[in-house]
Amino acid sequence: MxxxxxxxxxxxxxxxxxxxxxxxxxxxxNRGAVIGLWIxxxxxxxxxxxxxxxxxxxxxxxxEFTLVPPFWADGGNFAxxxxxxxxxxxxxxxxxxxxxxxxxxxxxxxxxxxxxxILIGLLAGFAPKWVDTIIMRIMDIILAFPSLLxxxxxxxxxxxxxxxxxxxxxIVLQPHYVRLTRASVMSERGKDYVTSARVVGAGxxxxxxxxxxxxxxxxxxxxxxxxxxxxxxxxxxxxFLGMGAQPPTPEWGTMLAxxxxxxxxxxxxxxxxxxxxxVTVLAINLMxxxxxxxxxxxxxxx
Amino acid sequence: xxxxxxxxxxxxxxxxxxxxxxxxSFIRLLPGDPIIVMAxxxxxxxxxxxxxxxxxxxxxxxxxxxxxxxxxxxxxDLGQSFVTKRPVWDExxxxxxATLELSICAMIFAVMLGLPAGVIAAVNRGKxxxxxxxxxxxxxxxxxIFWWALLLIIVFSGNLGMTPVSGRIDLLxxxxxxxxxxxxxxxxxxxxxxxxxAVRHLILPVIVLGTIPLAVIARQTRSAMLEVLSEDYxxxxxxxxxxxxxxxxxxxxxxxxxxxITVIGLMVGTLLAGAILTxxxxxxxxxGKWMVDSIFRRDYPVVQGGLMLxxxxxxxxxxxxxxxxxxxxxxxxxx
Numbered sequence: 001m002x003x004x005x006x007x008x009x010x011x012x013x014x015x016x017x018x019x020x021x022x023x024x025x026x027x028x029x030n031r032g033a034v035i036g037l038w039i040x041x042x043x044x045x046x047x048x049x050x051x052x053x054x055x056x057x058x059x060x061x062x063x064e065f066t067l068v069p070p071f072w073a074d075g076g077n078f079a080x081x082x083x084x085x086x087x088x089x090x091x092x093x094x095x096x097x098x099x100x101x102x103x104x105x106x107x108x109x110x111x112x113x114x115x116x117x118i119l120i121g122l123l124a125g126f127a128p129k130w131v132d133t134i135i136m137r138i139m140d141i142i143l144a145f146p147s148l149l150x151x152x153x154x155x156x157x158x159x160x161x162x163x164x165x166x167x168x169x170x171i172v173l174q175p176h177y178v179r180l181t182r183a184s185v186m187s188e189r190g191k192d193y194v195t196s197a198r199v200v201g202a203g204x205x206x207x208x209x210x211x212x213x214x215x216x217x218x219x220x221x222x223x224x225x226x227x228x229x230x231x232x233x234x235x236x237x238x239x240f241l242g243m244g245a246q247p248p249t250p251e252w253g254t255m256l257a258x259x260x261x262x263x264x265x266x267x268x269x270x271x272x273x274x275x276x277x278x279v280t281v282l283a284i285n286l287m288x289x290x291x292x293x294x295x296x297x298x299x300x301x302x
Numbered sequence: 303x304x305x306x307x308x309x310x311x312x313x314x315x316x317x318x319x320x321x322x323x324x325x326x327s328f329i330r331l332l333p334g335d336p337i338i339v340m341a342x343x344x345x346x347x348x349x350x351x352x353x354x355x356x357x358x359x360x361x362x363x364x365x366x367x368x369x370x371x372x373x374x375x376x377x378x379d380l381g382q383s384f385v386t387k388r389p390v391w392d393e394x395x396x397x398x399x400a401t402l403e404l405s406i407c408a409m410i411f412a413v414m415l416g417l418p419a420g421v422i423a424a425v426n427r428g429k430x431x432x433x434x435x436x437x438x439x440x441x442x443x444x445x446x447i448f449w450w451a452l453l454l455i456i457v458f459s460g461n462l463g464m465t466p467v468s469g470r471i472d473l474l475x476x477x478x479x480x481x482x483x484x485x486x487x488x489x490x491x492x493x494x495x496x497x498x499x500a501v502r503h504l505i506l507p508v509i510v511l512g513t514i515p516l517a518v519i520a521r522q523t524r525s526a527m528l529e530v531l532s533e534d535y536x537x538x539x540x541x542x543x544x545x546x547x548x549x550x551x552x553x554x555x556x557x558x559x560x561x562x563i564t565v566i567g568l569m570v571g572t573l574l575a576g577a578i579l580t581x582x583x584x585x586x587x588x589x590g591k592w593m594v595d596s597i598f599r600r601d602y603p604v605v606q607g608g609l610m611l612x613x614x615x616x617x618x619x620x621x622x623x624x625x626x627x628x629x630x631x632x633x634x635x636x637x
Binding site for chain 2: 032137138140141143144145146147148149150152153156157229233236237240241242243253256260263264267270271273274275277278281282285286289
């Protein structure tokens with residue numbers, strides 16, 4: 001029997017039954033994870049539909065309505081449910097649009113870091129020992145720098161902007177994926193199914209991406225969820241330090257930086273953007289915990 | 303043991319060279335000519351420019367520059383700050399005690415609350431204290447600490463007027479720095495109220511910097527305790543009739559501490575990253591704020607030297623943790 005027909009038979013065979021439902025079964029058991037999932041879904045909807053949901057343009061300045069408090073406070077105005085900032089921009093609209101930036105940051109950073117990290121990790125796991133050593137030393141070097149500091153210096157080199165902040169954060173997060181992938185590859189590589197695939201004549205690329213990689217994905221998926229929240233936090237921190245998104249972009253960290261001088265006069269300009277960051281990050285971390293419980297067989301049922 | 307130590311040391315050297323290489327090349331990649339930046343708005347004549355190029359060695363081939371830099375690093379010479387004209391090495395170690403004091407206090411805060419919280423959660427697994435503490439820990443773990451700092455300032459400094467918002471001590475007090483640690487110096491000075499002022503300045507930054515380590519330690523302690531509590535020797539200890547406090551507090555905790563201590567050791571990087579934000583917000587004169595200020599001022603020698611020193615420090619701490627861990631847990635050495 002040649003390879004092509006084996007493949008055909010495989011692709012026609014039904015997917016292993018119950019894998020997804022088993023996953024959902026364990027995921028659902030963790031109530032926090034389900035709550036996290038709902039909040040995250042709401043966050044995605046807000047990010048996607050910010051244009052429709054926001055009452056105003058996030059950069060529109062209502063000069064006669066600066067620093068209006070939220071509607072329930074004294075002097076509040078129903079036209080601006082969460083108040084306005086020092087330039088008279090509607091807080092609610094800015095927050096809704098901010099979700100878009102944070103979501104974008106998370107998706108791009110995780111995709112870039114995971115893609116690069118998995119590729120390099122697979123390479124390290126399969127390459128000769130000396131290549132592996134060089135790759136892992138380089139990762140050690142990147143990890144020796146505190147991540148935020150390294151990102152800060154990288155952004156200083158590239159120039160402060162949201163895009164450069166994302167590049168910097170992706171570079172800083174990527175070694176974690178390399179280490180995870182390599183460790184999984186190392187433990188999978190010696191197993192019988194890999195040997196048999198090799199004996200049957202599978203080439204190196206096939207071994208790497210089709211035989212081994214799917215079996216290494218569980219920890220990587222968990223890491224992806226956790227680094228999604230790290231990416232949002234770091235991007236907001238860079239924005240807060242003036243090295244991320246630049247004003248008037250309604251990015252949550254940048255909004256906080258703008259609001260700093262008003263903290264004792266207008267609590268709402270400080271409270272809401274941070275609350276938005278916290279709730280989003282918390283939801284993703286809750287989801288990440290649930291993913292780990294559901295995907296990691298070692299911790300299963302513990 | 304010695305072999306293990308030497309092997310670990312051997313991986314340290316290439317990483318060290320890599321770290322110097324990275325911090326060296328960053329500065330060459332930064333936009334703008336450093337000499338022109340140094341001249342500031344006044345500008346400078348061409349002769350002066352060329353003289354400075356020569357003085358800093360920027361006219362040399364890049365490899366020669368790197369070699370000179372590496373020689374300097376080994377001898378503790380990291381060049382001078384463009385702004386203050388003081389050696390980077392001296393500035394770093396003058397400011398370092400402020401960061402160290404803040405970090406140590408933050409770690410004490412995190413361990414004092416996180417360890418008991420983790421133990422209580424593990425012992426009451428699934429019950430109210432467990433759920434409560436772990437929910438709080440997850441919130442702490444997800445906290446954008448720069449926002450947390452602003453909230454604390456609003457409540458404690460703004461509304462209650464209890465804590466100052468910047469610096470290490472009131473301007474009223476002046477004394478020479480002997481140890482560099484404000485808490486100790488203020489006590490030594492013997493001035494009335496100086497120590498209290500130092501403590502009040504320290505409280506908010508410590509809470510802010512300690513929040514994420516606190517959450518991590520609580521979570522780690524809980525999971526380490528849960529693992530240990532299912533071991534046979536714990537059952538034996540219980541069967542012998544030891545009190546729960548003794549079993550949990552002594553037999554279990556002692557072994558659960560090993561992974562916890564490792565986590566604490568590996569948190570230096572997190573602490574330093576947190577110090578960047580905390581020190582910037584509270585105008586705390588430590589290396590975090592120094593680095594941020596230098597990045598904004600384009601003070602290249604400081605950015606380069608500070609980046610390298612911080613990375614080397616993190617590496618030394620990680621190496622120490624690794625070696626200690628190998629010392630405590632012989633299984634590690636075998637790998």
